[in-house]
Structure formats: structure tokens, C-alpha cells
Amino acid sequence: MESRLQWIVVAFLLFQDTHANEYEFPQGKPPAFVTPGQHYRIPAGASVILPCRITQPGSYVLAWKRNIAVLTAGPIKVSPDPRIRVLPSPTIESPSTSNIGGVPELSGGGYSLELRDVRPQDAGDYICQLGTIEPKEIVHTLEVLVPARIHFVSHTGILEVTQGQMIKLECRASGNPVPSVAWTRKNNVMPSGERSVQGLSLVIQHADRHSAGQYQCSADNGVGEPDTKHITINVLYPPEVEVEGATVHTGIGLEAQLVCIVYSEPAAQVLWFKDSTQLGITEQHATRAKGNRYTLTIRNVSQADMGNYSCVASNQHGKSRGKMVLTGTATTPVFTSPVLGSERDKYNLTWSVNSHSSIVEYRIYYRQQPRHHSSHHHHSDDSGDFRVPKNGTRTANMKLEWVSLNIMGPGVVNSIYPHSMPPPYPGVTKQEMSQTLFNLIPATTYEVRVQAKNDQGWNKASPIFRFTTRANDMENLIEPSAQPAVYGSTNHGHGLSSHQNRPLIAYGLYYFICNSIFLFVQ
Ligand SMILES: *[C@@H]1O[C@H](CO)[C@@H](O)[C@H](O)[C@H]1NC(C)=O
Ligand SMILES: *[C@@H]1O[C@H](CO)[C@@H](O)[C@H](O)[C@H]1NC(C)=O
Ligand SMILES: *[C@@H]1O[C@H](CO)[C@@H](O)[C@H](O)[C@H]1NC(C)=O
Ligand SMILES: *[C@@H]1O[C@H](CO)[C@@H](O)[C@H](O)[C@H]1NC(C)=O
Numbered sequence: 001m002e003s004r005l006q007w008i009v010v011a012f013l014l015f016q017d018t019h020a021n022e023y024e025f026p027q028g029k030p031p032a033f034v035t036p037g038q039h040y041r042i043p044a045g046a047s048v049i050l051p052c053r054i055t056q057p058g059s060y061v062l063a064w065k066r067n068i069a070v071l072t073a074g075p076i077k078v079s080p081d082p083r084i085r086v087l088p089s090p091t092i093e094s095p096s097t098s099n100i101g102g103v104p105e106l107s108g109g110g111y112s113l114e115l116r117d118v119r120p121q122d123a124g125d126y127i128c129q130l131g132t133i134e135p136k137e138i139v140h141t142l143e144v145l146v147p148a149r150i151h152f153v154s155h156t157g158i159l160e161v162t163q164g165q166m167i168k169l170e171c172r173a174s175g176n177p178v179p180s181v182a183w184t185r186k187n188n189v190m191p192s193g194e195r196s197v198q199g200l201s202l203v204i205q206h207a208d209r210h211s212a213g214q215y216q217c218s219a220d221n222g223v224g225e226p227d228t229k230h231i232t233i234n235v236l237y238p239p240e241v242e243v244e245g246a247t248v249h250t251g252i253g254l255e256a257q258l259v260c261i262v263y264s265e266p267a268a269q270v271l272w273f274k275d276s277t278q279l280g281i282t283e284q285h286a287t288r289a290k291g292n293r294y295t296l297t298i299r300n301v302s303q304a305d306m307g308n309y310s311c312v313a314s315n316q317h318g319k320s321r322g323k324m325v326l327t328g329t330a331t332t333p334v335f336t337s338p339v340l341g342s343e344r345d346k347y348n349l350t351w352s353v354n355s356h357s358s359i360v361e362y363r364i365y366y367r368q369q370p371r372h373h374s375s376h377h378h379h380s381d382d383s384g385d386f387r388v389p390k391n392g393t394r395t396a397n398m399k400l401e402w403v404s405l406n407i408m409g410p411g412v413v414n415s416i417y418p419h420s421m422p423p424p425y426p427g428v429t430k431q432e433m434s435q436t437l438f439n440l441i442p443a444t445t446y447e448v449r450v451q452a453k454n455d456q457g458w459n460k461a462s463p464i465f466r467f468t469t470r471a472n473d474m475e476n477l478i479e480p481s482a483q484p485a486v487y488g489s490t491n492h493g494h495g496l497s498s499h500q501n502r503p504l505i506a507y508g509l510y511y512f513i514c515n516s517i518f519l520f521v522q
């Protein structure tokens with residue numbers, strides 16, 4: 001092989017020498033390259049044809065070299081590599097000359113170098129040299145594009161960690177160009193909330209149950225398909241319990257269900273308690289688990305069943321408790337009347353509750369909304385106490401204390417059951433009620449809370465509901481055109497409010513400062 005190659009190289013040089021002198025500048029012009037040297041980016045496995053064409057046919061030998069190794073000389077392939085081929089290229093001026101028999105290099109035009117099944121190690125410079133006295137050459141640079149491939153993954157299969165542990169996943173990839181690595185998660189966003197995270201490694205500082213799942217690293221450089229590897233993270237953690245309803249309303253003789261949602265890895269054992277007594281499976285109590293949903297069913301609820309319940313979920317990493325109250329009291333009242341009343345001095349308040357026994361009494365608390373009320377400060381709304389507001393807001397003829405009004409319940413409002421039917425009433429019964437509040441100030445906002453009492457006692461008072469009385473009676477608003485234009489400008493109402501504006505602003509500022517100081521002190 002070696003000797004053959006040397007022989008050809010020698011022959012080539014001789015050939016060049018003898019013929020070059022004889023045929024130099026046959027048309028008085030030196031030959032030149034038509035094809036400039038170029039940079040080729042070829043994916044591995046593909047084929048490439050590197051062109052080399054000269055202006056004039058002549059006796060000059062074209063040789064392809066890679067570094068110092070001669071690959072071809074004229075039409076002759078020197079390299080033993082079977083992937084290499086020499087292809088004659090026709091001249092531009094006389095494309096048909098190559099069809100004429102004879103020595104191909106004399107018919108000119110040059111030779112392309114074909115390289116099939118390109119490999120990464122083929123990358124480099126390919127020189128097409130024209131054997132004139134002063135050798136001329138062009139240089140093609142071959143870059144071999146290699147698809148991304150992940151050659152190292154920090155974990156394979158399932159990675160098990162305990163809660164709070166740091167997780168570092170790593171994926172290293174090679175390819176040309178250098179691939180970028182991105183992390184994604186199956187059917188989920190990344191713990192950071194992003195869809196994907198770039199980088200060779202992924203760090204989760206404190207693993208928790210939300211970090212568990214299947215992750216994948218993907219290396220891509222735009223050549224071929226990206227390469228992907230999967231890592232599954234399993235996080236072991238103590239159970240976390242959520243209750244579906246912290247207060248469950250029921251009635252005597254009914255069936256009640258208490259539900260705990262338990263998150264746990266490994267799976268938790270779940271026990272049910274009433275106060276501190278563990279509940280066994282009896283005629284009356286049934287427990288069920290479906291997925292992470294644990295249900296305690298209490299059949300034929302009796303008075304003794306009312307009270308505090310808890311589910312306790314435990315595994316080897318810890319335990320957690322979910323608390324619930326089973327009560328026969330009515331649900332929290334829901335208001336159904338509009339926020340803007342239809343009259344100046346009275347308001348028809350309507351609400352409803354769900355209760356399994358008839359409501360025997362309602363209690364309504366109402367007051368004029370304190371002036372300093374700001375919709376951004378709801379903190380006292382659900383505190384459940386009805387303290388008289390602090391000094392400074394009080395003005396003559398304004399009632400800011402809560403006024404309470406007790407009214408008798410009407411019994412069950414349900415056409416299916418006659419009024420005379422004694423409790424318990426089967427099923428959930430919606431009970432509606434209304435009460436007109438009198439002696440109200442026009443164009444004024446009031447706050448109301450309602451509480452209901454049935455045979456199980458008083459329920460939890462409603463959150464504050466706000467309504468506003470009319471500045472004018474409905475009739476005036478419905479037909480403004482019937483009124484004189486001056487009267488219809490509602491000067492009366494505006495006069496009242498503008499009169500109150502100054503102290504209001506002054507107080508508002510005072511309240512703001514006080515509140516800021518309060519927040520600051522906190
Ligand atoms: C429900 O319990 C009461 C006693 O608490 C009993 O008299 C009644 O028969 C029970 N009803 C059913 C359907 O088991
Ligand atoms: C239920 O628990 C609350 C505190 O969580 C307590 O105030 C109440 O007295 C308990 N009720 C019963 C019936 O034990
Ligand atoms: C208050 O509203 C309710 C429900 O719309 C209605 O049934 C009731 O008659 C009204 N009461 C008065 C006094 O208008
Ligand atoms: C509240 O007002 C009363 C009378 O207007 C006054 O005597 C009392 O000192 C005030 N209290 C506060 C805390 O401002």
C-alpha cells in the first residue's frame with residue numbers, strides 16, 4: 001500500500017514536471033480556480049462532494065490532499081479509503097469535452113472529491129492543488145455535524161430521597177455543535193414553575209412531595225433528533241392531611257360523611273377518632289379509602305355523634321391530623337337581597353340557611369358602616385365580635401353600635417313537608433327568610449350579620465353583608481324626566497355629602513396615619 005502510494009506520488013510529480021513545461025499557458029493565460037474554498041457543515045453519515053474546477057482545460061494535474069496525505073492525483077484515486085471517489089467535473093466553457101475519449105485530465109475542468117458516510121474524524125481541511133510551477137490551491141474545510149448524545153446521567157431509574165433533602169440531577173452530552181441541555185417534567189411544570197430549565201444540572205434545594213415525578217433531560221444541537229434520558233424522583237415524606245369540609249352540617253337520623261385527603265409516601269395508615277376515642281368499624285361507622293381520599297361514614301346520626309372528629313394519618317416519617325366538626329346547627333347564612341336597596345329609609349333583607357331541623361330563631365345585627373371603613377381593611381369582618389367601634393368616628397345622630405334584632409323562625413319552608421311535621425326533617429332543607437329594617441338613613445351603607453338557631457343551637461354568624469339605602473325613593477329615579485330639571489340634578493344628596501366631605505377627608509388622613517403606625521408597630 002505504502003509503496004503504491006509513493007509510486008503514484010512520484011508519478012504525479014514527474015507527470016507534472018514534464019507536462020507542465022510543455023503545455024504551460026496553452027492559451028497564453030494561466031488556469032485559475034472557478035470554485036473558491038468553502039466551509040462545509042455535513043451531518044455525520046451523509047455524503048459530501050467537494051468541488052474543484054478550473055477555468056481552462058490543460059495538462060495540469062489536479063491533486064486532492066488532506067494535510068500532507070495525497071488522496072487523488074488527476075483521475076486516479078490514491079487513498080485506499082473505499083468511501084472516497086474522484087468525479088470529473090466538466091469545464092464551464094466546454095461542458096462536453098469530458099465526453100471525448102482520451103486522458104481525462106487533458107480535457108480539463110477539474111475533479112470533485114466525493115466522500116461518503118462522513119465520520120467525525122473526517123473533519124479538517126481538504127486541499128485541491130493545481131500542479132503549475134507555482135502550485136495553486138483551494139482549501140475546503142469540512143465540519144462534521146454530530147447529533148447530540150447524552151453520555152452521562154447522574155441517576156438511572158428511580159431516585160428515592162426523603163423530604164428536605166437536596167437533589168442534584170446531571171446530564172452530560174456531546175455532539176457538534178455543542179448541544180444545549182434542558183430539563184422538563186412529564187405532565188407538570190418544573191418545581192420553579194417554569195416549563196423547562198436549561199443547564200447540565202438541575203438542583204432542587206429542598207425536596208417535598210411536589211418535587212416527586214418523572215423528569216427528563218434533553219440534549220439538542222439542531223442536528224438530527226434530540227437525545228433524551230428519564231429520571232424518576234420519589235420523595236418520602238410524612239403524611240399531609242387536608243379536610244374536605246372542616247364543618248359538616250347534618251341532622252339527627254341522617255347519614256354524614258367526613259372526608260380527609262391524605263398525601264403520603266409511602267402510603268399512610270389512617271385512623272379515625274371522635275375526640276380522643278378511636279373509632280372501630282361498627283354498624284354505624286364505615287371507613288373507606290379511594291386513592292388519597294379517606295371517608296368516614298356515620299349512619300343514622302344521633303345526638304351523641306355530634307362533636308369533634310379527626311383523621312390521623314401516619315407512616316414511618318411522621319403523622320398528621322385533620323380536624324372536623326360534625327354539627328346539627330344551620331349552615332352560615334347566605335344573603336340574597338341586592339346591595340342597593342330600593343328605598344330611602346327601609347331595606348328588605350333576605351337570606352337563606354341550610355338546616356336539617358327548623359329554625360326557631362334568627363338574630364340580626366346591623367349598624368351603619370363606620371366612616372373609616374375601607375374596602376382594603378377587612379381584617380375585623382369575621383372576627384365574630386360586635387364591639388362598638390373606637391372613638392372619633394362618632395357624629396351626632398349616627399348609630400354605630402350594632403343593633404340586634406331577634407325574630408322567630410318560620411319553621412320549614414318546604415312544600416313537601418307540612419309545617420306541623422316535627423323534627424328531624426330528612427335531607428338538606430334550605431330555609432329562606434326576610435326581614436325589613438326600618439328607620440334607616442338615606443344614601444347610607446349598613447353592615448349586617450345574621451345568626452340562626454335550631455334545636456342544636458346557634459350557628460356561626462354570617463360574615464358581614466353590606467347594603468346601601470337609596471338617596472331618593474325609587475319612583476324619583478325611575479322617572480327623572482317627570483321632575484323639574486333643577487330638582488333632578490340631585491343637588492340635595494350632593495349637598496349633604498359635600499357638607500360632610502371635609503371632616504371625612506380629615507378623618508381619612510388620620511385613620512391612614514394611625515393604620516400605618518399600627519402596621520409599622522406590628
Ligand atoms: C336510628 O337510631 C335510632 C336511635 O338512635 C333508632 O331508634 C332507629 O331505629 C335507627 N334507625 C335506623 C334506620 O337504623
Ligand atoms: C371541639 O374542639 C373545640 C376546639 O377545637 C372545642 O372548643 C370544643 O369544645 C370541642 N367540642 C367538643 C364537643 O368536644
Ligand atoms: C322581602 O323580600 C322577599 C323575597 O323577595 C319577599 O318574599 C318579601 O315579601 C319581601 N318583604 C317585604 C316586606 O316586602
Ligand atoms: C371616647 O369618647 C369619650 C367621649 O366622647 C371620651 O370621654 C373618651 O376619653 C374617648 N376615649 C378614647 C379612647 O378616645
